[in-house]
Amino acid sequence: MRDVAVIGIGVTKFGELWEKSFRQLIAEAGAKAILDAGISGSEIDALYVGSMSAGRFVGQEHVGALVADCAGFSHMHIPAIRVESACASGGLALRQGFFSVASGMNDVVVVGGVEKMTDVVGSEATDTLATALDQEWEAFFGATFPGVYAMIATRHMHEYGTTREQLAQVAVKNHANGALNPYAQFKRPISLEAVMNAPLSAYPLGMLDCSPVSDGAAAVILCAGEKAKKYSDKPVRIKGSGQASDTLALHGRNEICTFESTAHAAAMAYKQAKITPKDVHVAEVHDCFTIAEILAIEDLGFVKKGEGGKAIERKVTTLDGSLPVNPSGGLKAKGHPIGATGVAQIAELVMQLRGEADKRQVPDARIGLAQNVGGGGASCLVHILEAM
């Protein structure tokens, strides 16, 4: 396996983008990434794209071929691979693209992620998101994502004394960061009171504990490490990649306050990268709900199990804390166009490791970690990046 570097990134604004279609979004992100890398389209060997449910959200499957086509690659007939792992689809696309370059199969690939979620009516977005749960044993009986994460949150409060305020502080921090991110869906700070008093989604999670329904896309260009300096002054190495699965339904697990998929994927990535959690300078984690960020920092080994809420309260993870988490604003404030999320996390880390994150820059960040969770933790991707 050879070194692999990220040499270009591109993201669209995230939000309710009624004026932009699915294909326009991914074409925009891809074009930005190609421009950023300074490569020619003809140098691209293959395309990997993550999308959770284009079939339901916009009536389009065959997503790999669509993206190759709308990106202008159809005359090159390149292989186009669409992968899906619910909310971790973007991270999965990155891992597949990464291994294709690491193995020598490809030299230059585009990895994209995209979702267009707001062109649906009624409860269709919630219903479609619930297809990432176990349809026969959870969703069919009315379980939704806020409900599933609410069960995890109440259990975490019971087991470890995590408080409603600590959950809310995750949202406050991420909105403060998102206010500094020009691509974020919500570019405004929110107060602790606003989060605490927001309408309830599923106790203890209120409206402002939940990431939004979003449109958006992100793309990165990967190339063989030895060629990276040819394209980029500041290439970023993919130092480790981990992926793991777990039972689809929550009730199949030994306990629900740990995502074993995260723990296993992280162990795999740390081992490959030859680092420990202490070596990470900045992390983008999957805060689809506030409780999910608390689980993430515990399961990734940044803090002990049960200490996540207290770490939030002690401001360990703020921009000026000892381990800044979600400087982009996270899924909560940046937005969560499902397939795009895992790739956008990588784009944010690359900006951080290049020192180009402007007002939300984490000083001296050289090693970054991204954690991308599928559904209620049935899949997880962890990637570790390092400035070269």
Add this chain to the structure above:
Amino acid sequence: MRDVAVIGIGVTKFGELWEKSFRQLIAEAGAKAILDAGISGSEIDALYVGSMSAGRFVGQEHVGALVADCAGFSHMHIPAIRVESACASGGLALRQGFFSVASGMNDVVVVGGVEKMTDVVGSEATDTLATALDQEWEAFFGATFPGVYAMIATRHMHEYGTTREQLAQVAVKNHANGALNPYAQFKRPISLEAVMNAPLSAYPLGMLDCSPVSDGAAAVILCAGEKAKKYSDKPVRIKGSGQASDTLALHGRNEICTFESTAHAAAMAYKQAKITPKDVHVAEVHDCFTIAEILAIEDLGFVKKGEGGKAIERKVTTLDGSLPVNPSGGLKAKGHPIGATGVAQIAELVMQLRGEADKRQVPDARIGLAQNVGGGGASCLVHILEAM
């Protein structure tokens, strides 16, 4: 890149399987493949699964995690990768699994394909299949798959003098083969008259020119070539793999009587396998419609462009012809549970190359080719297998 072998196969019956769920189907195929390989589940490093639209057909995304879970692998937390390339999803899963073993990343993987299509009402199956076309430029305006392939067929008739009878003979041949396949959806011969007089779907294609809507699953076990003899007396080497894309909409192409995705994928696979079309002893091709098999044998280089219809008429591709095509019965008679198809083609070739295909055995078959097409030819996977 190291050698990769197929050491186990498993298929379910294809058909309207109202008594079996999506997860039961893939679990059955996977269990059969594991038994056939004689491996223990704990030896499996990763899982690759192809499914086109479980999100729409059965309300279930997060398909990789689901399959890992229902196959009993959730406690192992192995990576589970779901890929989608419309009707070529199964072939794409095979290619991803193949490269993961060839590169040394994994030693033993399961590759599965599954679709459960008959649990829908009204035109939902046709509408969902049409999401493999270009939704914005084709499907939205009423194009369906029979319509798209009918346009190709009429153009082929116009350009090359292909006749209605020649199209019908594809169906007659494949039903004759399917009658010999215990897993086929339609285990009965049909007459030329029956095909010619069947109700019209879209001129010139009648009901019996179209592959059916089906439920089913297939799985194969891959392992590193050097370990294959440890598990199997008759391992089958994956000698070549090709993948290519094309414009999603038919109107974007220079001409519609050639699938350039097939031509490019085949060239890639032939080159890797170091063979020519003449070296192939048996082929499973993507006869979603009768015209598609004629295109396939032309674009794969078995006959010259325009000669496909005549080759069918001359019985070149029957079981006792010089190049038997679709001994399984093909999509037409075996059935076409979308995601399963590309993997089931591999299972059939492995049976042929092992000499275990019973009444439909192609004598002395040592090299086999599988061609799996996505949608209206916007993607194609070609694999070449050889008895070891």
